[in-house]
Amino acid sequence: xxNQPSPKSTGSPNIATKLDDWLDQRTGIDSILHETLDEPxxxxxxxxxIFGSGxxxxxxxxxxxxxxxxxxxxxxxxHAHTVVSYIVKxxxxxxxxxxxxxxxxxxxxxxxxxxxxxxxxYGSYKGRRELLxxxxxxxxxxMLGMAFTGYLLPWDEKAYFATAVGTNLVAEVPFIxxxxxxxxxxxxxxxxxxxxxxxxxxxxxxxxxxxxxxAAHVFFFRKAGAAGPIREDPIKPKLPAVPFYxxxxxxxxxxxxxxxxxxxxxxxxxxxxLGPAANPADTHFLPRPEWYYRPAFQWLKYLxxxxxxxxxxxxxxxxxxxFAGAPFLDRRLERRPRRRPISVGAFVIFLLAYISLxxxxxxxxxxxxxxxxxxxxxxxxxxxxxxxxxxxxxxxxSPVAALAAADPKVLKGLAIFQAQxxxxxxxEGGIGTAAAGPLTGVGLKYTDAQLIALIHAPNSSMTxxxxxxxxxxxxxxxxxxxxxxxxx
Amino acid sequence: MSAVGVSALLAIPLVRFSTYPLRxxxxxxxxxxxxxxxxxxSLTEPLAKTITLERRDAWQTTSSQTAVYVLPSKTGQFRxxxxxxxxxxxxxxxxxTQDKFICPCHSGxxxxxxxxxxxxxxxxxxxxxxxxxxxxxxxxxxxxRQLVSNKEVMA
Ligand code: FES
Numbered sequence: 001x002x003n004q005p006s007p008k009s010t011g012s013p014n015i016a017t018k019l020d021d022w023l024d025q026r027t028g029i030d031s032i033l034h035e036t037l038d039e040p041x042x043x044x045x046x047x048x049x050i051f052g053s054g055x056x057x058x059x060x061x062x063x064x065x066x067x068x069x070x071x072x073x074x075x076x077x078x079h080a081h082t083v084v085s086y087i088v089k090x091x092x093x094x095x096x097x098x099x100x101x102x103x104x105x106x107x108x109x110x111x112x113x114x115x116x117x118x119x120x121x122y123g124s125y126k127g128r129r130e131l132l133x134x135x136x137x138x139x140x141x142x143m144l145g146m147a148f149t150g151y152l153l154p155w156d157e158k159a160y161f162a163t164a165v166g167t168n169l170v171a172e173v174p175f176i177x178x179x180x181x182x183x184x185x186x187x188x189x190x191x192x193x194x195x196x197x198x199x200x201x202x203x204x205x206x207x208x209x210x211x212x213x214x215a216a217h218v219f220f221f222r223k224a225g226a227a228g229p230i231r232e233d234p235i236k237p238k239l240p241a242v243p244f245y246x247x248x249x250x251x252x253x254x255x256x257x258x259x260x261x262x263x264x265x266x267x268x269x270x271x272x273x274l275g276p277a278a279n280p281a282d283t284h285f286l287p288r289p290e291w292y293y294r295p296a297f298q299w300l301k302y303l304x305x306x307x308x309x310x311x312x313x314x315x316x317x318x319x320x321x322x323f324a325g326a327p328f329l330d331r332r333l334e335r336r337p338r339r340r341p342i343s344v345g346a347f348v349i350f351l352l353a354y355i356s357l358x359x360x361x362x363x364x365x366x367x368x369x370x371x372x373x374x375x376x377x378x379x380x381x382x383x384x385x386x387x388x389x390x391x392x393x394x395x396x397x398s399p400v401a402a403l404a405a406a407d408p409k410v411l412k413g414l415a416i417f418q419a420q421x422x423x424x425x426x427x428e429g430g431i432g433t434a435a436a437g438p439l440t441g442v443g444l445k446y447t448d449a450q451l452i453a454l455i456h457a458p459n460s461s462m463t464x465x466x467x468x469x470x471x472x473x474x475x476x477x478x479x480x481x482x483x484x485x486x487x488x
Numbered sequence: 489m490s491a492v493g494v495s496a497l498l499a500i501p502l503v504r505f506s507t508y509p510l511r512x513x514x515x516x517x518x519x520x521x522x523x524x525x526x527x528x529x530s531l532t533e534p535l536a537k538t539i540t541l542e543r544r545d546a547w548q549t550t551s552s553q554t555a556v557y558v559l560p561s562k563t564g565q566f567r568x569x570x571x572x573x574x575x576x577x578x579x580x581x582x583x584x585t586q587d588k589f590i591c592p593c594h595s596g597x598x599x600x601x602x603x604x605x606x607x608x609x610x611x612x613x614x615x616x617x618x619x620x621x622x623x624x625x626x627x628x629x630x631x632x633r634q635l636v637s638n639k640e641v642m643a
Contacts, residue, residue: 078550164577165593168577168634168635171633178633179510183506183507183509183510186546187509187546188631188642191543191546192546192547193546280552280554281553281554282555283571283579283581284579284581286593287592300576300593300594300608304610308610370583370590374592418551423553424538
């Protein structure tokens with residue numbers, strides 16, 4: 001292939017050959033292509049080998065969609081939720097791009113499970129492939145880190161509460177736990193610094209590390225060579241080798257198209273929803289992590305007292321260690337799964353335990369009527385929030401904010417608004433929540449006298465929504481109305 | 489050699505820069521109003537109340553809302569519980585029908601007085617400092633360390 005003009009190039013083959021020569025003398029492109037594409041695969045191409053390249057493809061897709069999402073994103077606790085809702089509700093194709101990115105992470109986890117499962121079943125970590133395996137283990141950890149740090153960024157209810165729980169778990173690490181937790185959160189509580197730290201990890205630190213370890217992983221793979229079918233000797237393959245190009249490249253490309261096709265269909269059919277903004281005062285919200293963390297979440301339910309340290313930190317650490325040590329522990333060159341009952345059996349047991357814990361977690365939520373109702377309500381809240389039109393923030397220094405700062409009556413109204421807990425239903429600044437509609441713009445619809453009358457004696461549609469009459473002194477009601485006037 | 493020197497020179501300030509939250513002084517927590525005392529005199533079960541907290545978040549002061557539970561009292565001595573589960577920090581719910589507090593995350597449960605009954609939480613629910621001043625019930629909202637069996641204020 002390398003010495004032939006590519007079929008796509010236009011013009012006479014003569015020019016193409018010349019161009020190729022010219023380029024090759026300066027870049028060595030032909031030998032690079034030879035290196036990349038003519039990798040020998042013992043036993044030839046197979047659909048069984050598509051997972052690794054599929055992972056690489058999905059990672060690249062995540063990088064691209066992530067870079068584009070960063071065009072609009074602001075990593076600050078007071079803006080993050082607004083900008084994500086801006087992306088989803090206003091920016092053209094915003095919901096689609098965000099959905100591809102969000103579902104892509106699930107796709108990566110699924111492919112990881114397949115890729116790892118296959119490596120274990122095929123025994124393809126054997127035969128001087130320890131470093132290949134270890135770099136893969138680090139990539140797995142980094143990917144889980146990407147999923148964890150990315151989950152917080154929308155700063156909606158589920159992001160906030162799930163991360164609060166997740167970062168509390170960090171505190172359990174012996175000795176350095178509390179310090180580690182404080183470092184990760186950027187303080188004692190979740191806030192702006194937590195968000196910016198997670199953002200920096202998610203877009204700079206972890207991706208840079210992933211790229212480095214992917215390079216190492218591919219390098220080690222090339223160095224050791226493809227392991228080939230199960231019967232093959234992992235060090236000196238006997239089957240005739242067939243080059244990677246064109247058949248394997250074709251299969252990988254088909255798989256990439258299938259992957260992006262599935263993602264696009266899901267993203268179009270069930271766009272990723274965004275819930276209402278994080279509200280730390282909410283005592284009803286049930287935090288639940290992404291599905292692949294559910295088994296770990298369920299596991300924590302069974303541990304109390306001393307067991308929480310044992311089962312929550314030590315056991316997972318031990319499992320991770322055994323997992324990473326697989327090529328050192330399982331040294332025989334035998335690859336057929338049936339002759340390796342221990343390693344394959346351990347993996348199958350782990351998989352079964354993982355799946356049953358996950359199922360138990362979902363079952364618990366649907367069995368308990370109280371929980372089921374609340375889970376359903378959370379879904380409905382997110383749906384309702386998605387349906388609402390986008391409400392821009394009042395920027396500091398904008399007329400609205402300036403007015404509130406200038407007029408003592410408005411300020412007093414704001415204080416009453418908060419003291420009466422109006423904001424717990426209508427949201428901070430009256431932007432509306434799942435519980436009650438926005439108050440923005442009511443000042444344009446009603447006169448102050450009408451507003452006061454409505455607050456004092458809500459009409460039937462308001463009482464149906466849970467609004468209770470507010471009894472206050474006349475001057476307080478006036479201040480409240482003055483404040484509502486400023487909400488635009 | 490010089491490369492090592494330069495990196496060492498940068499490394500120390502960089503580490504100090506990124507670990508700044510460890511050195512930041514904790515801000516004193518203020519007393520927040522829970523509501524007029526009369527409101528709580530005839531409670532028969534724990535009542536969730538939303539309070540407003542003034543809190544410093546990085547370069548901003550934000551006023552945020554948080555819930556607390558006011559427990560019924562016969563003697564006029566009010567007890568207020570933090571809703572934060574001492575296990576991993578989920579918000580505990582009051583379940584009137586079962587006469588229990590239940591944590592929705594890993595099913596920890598507590599009595600109506602906040603005593604631990606079962607589940608992963610290592611201790612009972614945390615009592616917050618409270619006092620009555622001029623007919624107003626006030627609370628000092630604090631965070632406590634999770635996962636330890638003693639109540640420790642988080643610095
Ligand atoms: S956080 Fe409450 S039981 Fe785990």
